[in-house]
Amino acid sequence: MGKHNFRYFFREGVSNMFSHGFMSFAAIGITVACLLIMGTFTLVAVNANQQLKDMEKDNEILAYVDESYTTEQARMLQKTIEAQTNVSSATFISREQATENFQEKYANESVFQDLDPEIFRDRYAIKTVDIQKTGDTVKAIENVAGIVKVNAYEEISDGLITVRNIATVVCVTLIVVLLVVSVFIISNTIKLTTFDRREEIAIMRMVGATNGFIRWPFVYEGFMLGFTGAVIAFLLQWTLYEAVTKGVESSDTLQLISVVNFGDLWIPVAVTFLVAGIVIGVGGSLSAIRRFLQV
Numbered sequence: 001m002g003k004h005n006f007r008y009f010f011r012e013g014v015s016n017m018f019s020h021g022f023m024s025f026a027a028i029g030i031t032v033a034c035l036l037i038m039g040t041f042t043l044v045a046v047n048a049n050q051q052l053k054d055m056e057k058d059n060e061i062l063a064y065v066d067e068s069y070t071t072e073q074a075r076m077l078q079k080t081i082e083a084q085t086n087v088s089s090a091t092f093i094s095r096e097q098a099t100e101n102f103q104e105k106y107a108n109e110s111v112f113q114d115l116d117p118e119i120f121r122d123r124y125a126i127k128t129v130d131i132q133k134t135g136d137t138v139k140a141i142e143n144v145a146g147i148v149k150v151n152a153y154e155e156i157s158d159g160l161i162t163v164r165n166i167a168t169v170v171c172v173t174l175i176v177v178l179l180v181v182s183v184f185i186i187s188n189t190i191k192l193t194t195f196d197r198r199e200e201i202a203i204m205r206m207v208g209a210t211n212g213f214i215r216w217p218f219v220y221e222g223f224m225l226g227f228t229g230a231v232i233a234f235l236l237q238w239t240l241y242e243a244v245t246k247g248v249e250s251s252d253t254l255q256l257i258s259v260v261n262f263g264d265l266w267i268p269v270a271v272t273f274l275v276a277g278i279v280i281g282v283g284g285s286l287s288a289i290r291r292f293l294q295v
Contacts, residue, residue, distance in 0.1 A: 024225060031229025031280055032236065034182035035273055038175050039237045042272075043265070045171035049164060050260050061126040061134070063090075063141050064149040074122040077146050081124055084144070086137045089127045095120040132161055179276065183283045218289045219282055226281020230273040237269065238262060 063081065065074040071094055081090040093101075098120040128137055138152045204214055245259045262269075 027225045027281075027284075028229045028232065030185050031182065031226060031277055032233040034178050034185070034280070035230060035233035035276060036237055036240075038178045038276070039233065039269065039273065040240070041171055041174045043237075043241060043269075045167050046265065047260055048167045051258065054258060057127070059128075059131060059153070061128065061138060061141065062151040063124045063126055063144075063147050064151075065122040065124070066146050066148045067121060069122065069146055071122060073146070077144065078124070080144055081126060081141060081147075084137065084140045086129050086133045087126055087141075088129045091125045093123050093125055095122050098123060179280070182276075182280045183287070185284075188288070215286070215289050218285045222281035222283075222285025223278055224281070225285075226277040226279070227274070229281070230277025233277070234270055234273045237273070238266065 065077065069077075074094075075092055078090050078092055081087060102120070126137075126141065128134060134152050138150050141147055142150050201214055241262050245262070248257055248259050
């Protein structure tokens with residue numbers, strides 16, 4: 001395609017977009033709406049996944065040392081525990097420290113005052129590399145000589161995994177469905193914009209114009225519609241995300257929720273929006289013009 005043809009097709013595509021003002025506005029609006037929905041669900045999934053990762057970091061296994069072991073003997077178990085598969089760290093907590101932590105947590109509960117440190121055991125707070133392998137890690141730690149009991153709270157870790165997997169599946173499903181729906185809607189919208197040009201297309205075919213020559217202006221029109229929709233959707237998504245972030249940070253009831261900084265996300269979001277917008281616009285145009293090239 002020569003430079004002259006490129007200019008002609010581009011000029012025709014832009015001209016078509018502006019000559020069908022309302023329909024072009026509708027096509028851009030639909031693109032913006034679909035991208036915003038896809039982007040919002042994706043960002044929710046990204047933040048949910050990050051929240052789950054943060055919660056996973058706080059999830060730990062407690063391994064209790066045999067009461068007959070001295071503090072020195074209990075400390076010597078650290079290397080053995082850390083050598084186990086899937087263990088990232090093992091922090092020793094003496095019975096005195098455990099008592100102090102307990103009393104700080106329940107400082108206002110008089111019933112827990114003046115507790116004898118002897119009722120607490122020396123223990124290890126163990127972090128895992130992969131939370132999904134918690135069960136195997138617990139079995140390995142239980143086999144360490146000197147460890148008499150292990151609390152892993154596997155129900156919590158299993159719940160975190162389930163929530164993460166559901167969020168991922170829902171996100172991917174919504175993106176696929178909305179992408180297909182977007183292309184279908186854009187296709188039908190552009191069909192309406194080309195309907196009043198069906199006679200012109202038929203005449204061009206009769207005088208020998210190739211399908212490519214007829215198709216390219218509509219491809220450029222779809223490209224411009226998708227590109228414009230993507231830019232608008234990105235700016236709106238950015239504004240919406242920042243508003244939600246400020247709302248979460250200023251809320252007293254949502255302090256436990258951390259929101260990923262949009263500065264860390266804007267590049268992949270922008271690229272995704274541009275690619276999706278152009279695919280929707282060009283795909284819809286090609287689908288729409290196919291019918292009119294069969295005259």
